[in-house]
Amino acid sequence: MASRTFLCFNHGKFLLPFTTTKFIPASRRPIKSLSFSSLSCSLNTPQPTVEPKFQMGSTPNVVKILEERGLLESITNENLRLVCSDQTAGPLKVYCGFDPTAESLHLGNLLGLIVLSWFQRCGHRAVALIGGATGRIGDPSGKSQERPELDLESLEKNIAGIMEIVNKILSKNANLGSEQNSNFVILNNYDWWKEVRLLDFLKQVGRYARVGSMMSKESVKKRLESEQGMSYTEFTYQLLQGYDFLYLFKNEGVNVQIGGSDQWGNITAGTELIRKILQAEGAYGLTFPLLLKSDGTKFGKSEDGAIWLSPSMLSPYKFYQYFFSVPDADVLSGSLLRKLLVLFMVKMV
Template identity: 45%
Template sequence: MSDAETAPSVLDLLEARGFIAQCTDRSALASTLNQDPVKFYVGFDPTADSLHVGHLLPVMAMYWMQQAGHIPVVVIGGGTGMVGDPSGKDKSRDFITEEAVARNIEGQRPHFGRVLSLAASEPERAGNQGFILNNADWLLGLGYVSFLRDIGRHFSVNRMLSAESARLRLERNQGLSFIEFNYHLLQSYDFYKLHEQYGVKLQFGGDDQWFNILGGIDLVRRMSGAEVYGFTIPLLQTAEGKKMGKTEKGAVWLDADRCSVYDYYQYWINVSDADVIRFLKLYTTMPLDRIEPLAALRGADVRKAKEVLAFEATKLVHGEAAASRAQATARQLFGGRGAANAPTVEVSLPAGILDVLRLSGLAKSNGEARRLVKQGGVRVGDAKVSDPNFVLNDAALVWKGKKSVVQVVAKA
């Protein structure tokens, strides 16, 4: 057995951090990764102009792969995005216009560069810098008849119907459109094209992509006779069984215009105690030996681990300065305690208390706000406000009565 086969692999690190659900020929992949830098890719559909926390999971796996010397290729689905991936969906997606796809691609691009080292293009890269591709560049120009003849002949309809996403849709009489049925061929072709043109040897993605990844591996083998590999990442749910990255307000976006830095920080502060260590491994770059002591914290001390998670996760996406500001605001508001689930309202500070009450929704009008203040029903932090001309200069908890509270933070 060679040294490459027995040496520790980046796969061991990914498994230890919780990134791997399924893997093709693990021993052969580990050996390949231990020899030379490997180009690998992950695909992202441009269904919105920002990535969210769910998308960040494969990006973090890409980060660790790049840290181990391998070369990330981000493939944005400008072509497949106009078809719509049926994987894991119980109904057809609405079509996205070509203009919306282009807008969403430009919105997503900056998020990748915050975590990965990327060159402007493949010819410009140095070392193990990665690069971004748009599969519209090779998919939109395909001739339909030649694609069916050269690519479609390698796919079994029976096998495609056995895929879980197709099988469940048909069992529920929900139907599967012909265009969605073709998605599997297009994603498989992506892997073939990337292997032939760029030498990509590995694809990974969410666990719902297993069938598509296997299709790409099989197509490369049939067309080129080459061995390529794939693995999937678990589809995360929180300890409460909720989809990762979703809140009552909607998705937790990486774009600060969609989700403020403070709200992003608070998302991590508010995760279940049972999720903290798992998320530290998945959503931060902290070494495992620094995470391990935090796993021993119990009871109220778990809050310390949550603060580490919130700071590190926010620093990764928004930078250290922004993370420090969010942390300082949270500590000023709560002192580490209470009302942490209060809704957040961004206000241009300084602001008069009447405007704050109205803008936050605690009062419907300035007149109602004035009456609340005069009746002694308003507090800022622990201090009662009795002057209608009171000016709020800094972030604070603002209370109406004993139960209604909002977190007022400075608008960026």
């Protein structure tokens, strides 16, 4: 039996799922200090109760919020929890990368934007990094074979499409943080990679990368065990992503990188480079679980292909139909409710 799920259109024509058990519209006025709530619901209880979770005026700990919502898989250093609890510490600057392998992001990518949004809402600064350079290579993580090479025209078209989606989603949270600095920026890593010379990179960065550590990454081991194997180009991807974190840490003040659980190896490559080359502390990595159904398979796929976020690649009606047909078990398990709903936590009682 499919759950009664409907979608609320926002001004940018992008969609967010909500359950019909209880719908409370978010205020359209800017919120300087959020009061998060916990929503308890039961199939046998028609009127859910709403309880305040944070006192007005306090700065919520974003790591705690992500953990409660099932959006925290691993962190590279437990000190990140303390930093987020320190009321005297300044805002963090957090980035998530998106390679332009298609003209639109899909449902799986939405989790990265949601986690960035939570950092925004808690007063931190969000950075969306478009992989104009790394997208020419392709991330081997979670892939059984090498990605096809994109021509320059397709790459530029994909970059423009993804930037539009990211801008529309993150701009909704630009004034919703507990501080006035909850802004965001979109960067393209090609802007610095186009200036990097191979010999300089090998001398200044490559010498700090240990082959044994690179070989031990899960994404590498799985590909080496497959019939397709792995090319040298793909093998170096983790080093390129690691350098992105190093560059952003040094030049943009970015101190946290987030990504799906399959990005753990690439993220730790960055924290290791920062520690070895810059001899600096304070760089953190955080991963979130992939969006899965109750049977363990990934959300975001249908018989017709990926569930795209752009209405030009998937009609709003088909997007609606996909969520409308989601089984009750997947909705009530909390996978959707806790991760995709923004203002309320859903707890089963």
